[in-house]
Amino acid sequence: MSSTDRDRILSEFIDAWNAGRRPDVDDYLARAEERERGELADALMAFLRFAPTPEYSDEALAEIRADPIVAPALAAAGERAGLLPTLFVRLRARLGMSNADIAGELVSSLSLPGDRAAKTEAYLGRLERGELEPSRISGRVFDALARLFGVPRAELEGAGDVGGWAAPAASAAAFRASDEAADAAAPHLDLLAKGLSTPGDAARDEVDDLFLGGR
Amino acid sequence: MPFEPDHVLLGRFVDAHERGDLAVAATYWERLAVNNFDRVKNTVKGFRFSAGGPGIPPDEHGSAASEAFLRVIAMSAGFRKRETGRFYAALATCVEHACQDFGRKELRHQRRSAGSLDQRYEPDGDAGPYDAALAAYDADLRRQSKDALDEEASRQDAERLVAWGIAQIKNDNHREVLELTYLEKLSGQAIADRLGIEPNNVYKRRERGVLELERILREQH
Numbered sequence: 054m055s056s057t058d059r060d061r062i063l064s065e066f067i068d069a070w071n072a073g074r075r076p077d078v079d080d081y082l083a084r085a086e087e088r089e090r091g092e093l094a095d096a097l098m099a100f101l102r103f104a105p106t107p108e109y110s111d112e113a114l115a116e117i118r119a120d121p122i123v124a125p126a127l128a129a130a131g132e133r134a135g136l137l138p139t140l141f142v143r144l145r146a147r148l149g150m151s152n153a154d155i156a157g158e159l160v161s162s163l164s165l166p167g168d169r170a171a172k173t174e175a176y177l178g179r180l181e182r183g184e185l186e187p188s189r190i191s192g193r194v195f196d197a198l199a200r201l202f203g204v205p206r207a208e209l210e211g212a213g214d215v216g217g218w219a220a221p222a223a224s225a226a227a228f229r230a231s232d233e234a235a236d237a238a239a240p241h242l243d244l245l246a247k248g249l250s251t252p253g254d255a256a257r258d259e260v261d262d263l264f265l266g267g268r
Numbered sequence: 269m270p271f272e273p274d275h276v277l278l279g280r281f282v283d284a285h286e287r288g289d290l291a292v293a294a295t296y297w298e299r300l301a302v303n304n305f306d307r308v309k310n311t312v313k314g315f316r317f318s319a320g321g322p323g324i325p326p327d328e329h330g331s332a333a334s335e336a337f338l339r340v341i342a343m344s345a346g347f348r349k350r351e352t353g354r355f356y357a358a359l360a361t362c363v364e365h366a367c368q369d370f371g372r373k374e375l376r377h378q379r380r381s382a383g384s385l386d387q388r389y390e391p392d393g394d395a396g397p398y399d400a401a402l403a404a405y406d407a408d409l410r411r412q413s414k415d416a417l418d419e420e421a422s423r424q425d426a427e428r429l430v431a432w433g434i435a436q437i438k439n440d441n442h443r444e445v446l447e448l449t450y451l452e453k454l455s456g457q458a459i460a461d462r463l464g465i466e467p468n469n470v471y472k473r474r475e476r477g478v479l480e481l482e483r484i485l486r487e488q489h
Contacts, residue, residue, distance in 0.1 A: 060475045063475050068455040071454075071455070077313070078310040078314040091319070091321060094315075096479060099479050105430075105451075106303050109271045114270075117302050122305075123305055127298060127341075129338075130298065140335075143335050211343060212339075212342035214342075
């Protein structure tokens with residue numbers, strides 16, 4: 054294959070991209086000889102980094118939204134805990150670790166007593182199920198998880214910040230209609246939330262603070 | 269929902285954030301992510317751990333793209349820039365980090381150690397390897413007169429960083445082809461017709477220009 058072939062394949066990809074035909078890099082790499090694929094991939098990446106987004110048709114946008122990667126991600130982003138549970142599970146799986154493994158690492162990196170591993174694992178289970186409000190998880194836990202997974206802390210926090218807990222729906226009409234009603238109900242709701250989120254069989258300890266104490 | 273360009277969505281996302289309307293901001297970011305899904309997916313497929321070297325194994329492409337896409341959505345929490353060039357730089361950094369993490373997976377299995385793989389990230393950096401180009405671009409803007417800045421501000425924000433990068437390319441032929449490729453989105457044949465040259469020359473100038481532009485934006489000096 055000559056460099057002219059590589060140039061042409063790159064150029065055809067660019068034309069297809071700009072026309073909104075949704076070209077697939079694999080198809081173009083497959084047309085290149087094996088020894089040329091690395092250089093062609095580099096050139097394709099160089100284009101893609103700053104390529105203008107094409108004006109997709111309605112059909113193309115619908116296809117993208119239905120993609121098996123996109124659809125579940127968008128659905129997860131709409132959950133109360135946002136993407137944090139999904140991202141946590143994916144990162145954990147990529148490292149081939151269980152919640153018990155993660156809990157052991159956290160106990161060590163957060164200098165917790167060894168007997169807190171089981172409780173930490175229980176909290177990780179709640180995180181995974183979307184039962185923990187991300188904004189209540191301490192920065193120390195995010196730091197430790199970010200180091201463990203090798204991702205920026207901001208991405209983990211951001212995964213939680215896109216959820217319904219972070220961007221709540223507008224207040225109920227009754228509460229908007231009367232500040233007094235909201236004021237009267239607030240302490241009861243806070244108490245209820247605290248009761249629901251705190252394990253009831255033991256006094257609150259440092260693990261509770263790490264997962265419920267806020268950033 | 270009909271297509272809207274990235275610069276429109278990005279502007280509305282920042283506006284919504286500035287007025288504290290996080291739910292609306294999230295919908296605009298979601299649409300940005302959808303607009304850029306093909307960029308994410310193709311970047312994962314074309315990613316190489318070193319120039320011209322091996323990439324992510326094909327059977328891992330789906331997992332890597334899923335993780336990268338999740339991380340692109342999560343980027344919304346810390347991104348507040350209005351320019352698409354900066355958005356693309358941050359997105360490229362995010363996706364390439366996700367790809368590198370798949371290499372780290374193998375490394376981790378080899379080391380059997382959890383705590384030794386955290387040397388790389390600058391959590392506060394939006395754009396990583398493109399920071400130098402972004403700083404130089406900002407410095408150029410500051411050097412311009414107020415009138416020039418006003419004129420610049422009146423232009424569409426969308427491709428300013430890319431347009432600035434293209435303007436740095438010294439070879440007139442390469443620069444010309446890139447302007448027609450990125451800014452006017454002409455096909456190779458249309459560029460050949462416009463410039464009165466053979467398509468093969470367009471292909472060659474495009475490849476060299478694309479690589480040069482990426483180098484300028486990555487390693488501005």
